[in-house]
Amino acid sequence: MTNKQLLLLLGVGISLCSVLLLFVSDKGDMVLWLNEHRTTIADVLFKYGTHFGDGLMYIPILLFLFIYRKWYFFYLLSCGVFHGVVALIFKQWIFKGLPRPKAFFDEGVLSFVEGVKIHSSNSFPSGHTATAFSLAIALALIINRKSYTLLLFGLAIVAGVSRVYLSQHFLMDVTAGAMIGMTGSWGLWHFYFQKERQLLKKTSKVNTY
Template sequence: MFLLPHLALLLILTTTLFEAFANLDLATLQLLNGSRATDLDFLLLTLTVTAYGLGALVPLCLYLAGHFRRMASLKLKAYQYVFAMGLNILFIGLLKYTVDRPRPFITHDTIEQIAEASSPSFPSGHTAFAFTAAVVLVLMFRSPVLRGLMLTWALLVAYSRLALGVHYPSDVLGSMLLGSGAALLSTYAFRKHREQFYTLLRRSRNLKIVR
């Protein structure tokens, strides 16, 4: 009996905080969706598509560069990138239909839908893909310019999903963490077992082990 008042208070506080967060989530989306420059909708739509386009292009470029330059390290980076994307796809698939969150334009008529979207809202696949790509490349290469460009691009993709009215800010923030996590896990696995991977790649003809 002594615990009941405390449990009731905890429930009230939790409910209040959840409602406040949900209200902030929606208000932020309404602001970003409603205040966007409509003349730039085509640019936002183009930008959002690059999340998947770059995801396919980068490992292909890394692999081909490794093949023609006979460098096992570049091929290994291609495999590491693909592994990160595979983890990302797995995480997205598990969460999409487990959480099954409706899209904001379905629940709220104040949100204008600009891009096509039919699957559940959480997580944002485009944002997760962009952050997986950006973070894994940031961890692979030391160039400050490349790192800055990749992170800026990933943030712009995340913004586009909000401005286009297809995700809540909480979807996007969660996806940023999810995509970054997939990149970190892939990098950790490949660095920990680097020698084993290089042993496999050495069997390929005329590959130089440049690290």
């Protein structure tokens, strides 16, 4: 199995599992279940693991690529812009004001992790999850090693689950965010790859004369 096949398998598997859970559960079921099964270790894991979905994660990686691999810099920058714009359109225009778990449930139903700022609106989709999965797919394609692919997907899954565990989003928000991030990075990779192949062909033709 190649790295790309592993990526495709993981992406499809995660998407199918998430969609299946959406069909067999109500909107807030996963939030309530995770909230009822909180542990100290999980609080720490998801409190800090959620930061893999911060947009700031792109900055040091982009700076590194700008210095050493400019072609990948433009690809990763495009991934960030794509999922950011799509998530913004959904959040601020199409589904603006959609309540998050804090506003959806009655006061006192949920308990929150200390030190985490909880938001109340603009729930759909999860921007953190879109960032996490966009970054995971993009870096996995760039590095092209199965061990890193598994690690990156693990971090993205932690970030996605953390959004529900921390009562910041519903499962449907996280599922949509993951799909936006994954499809954007996959699609842009094939776009850039085709462009790169065309450039290489042109360069090779010029060098033969």
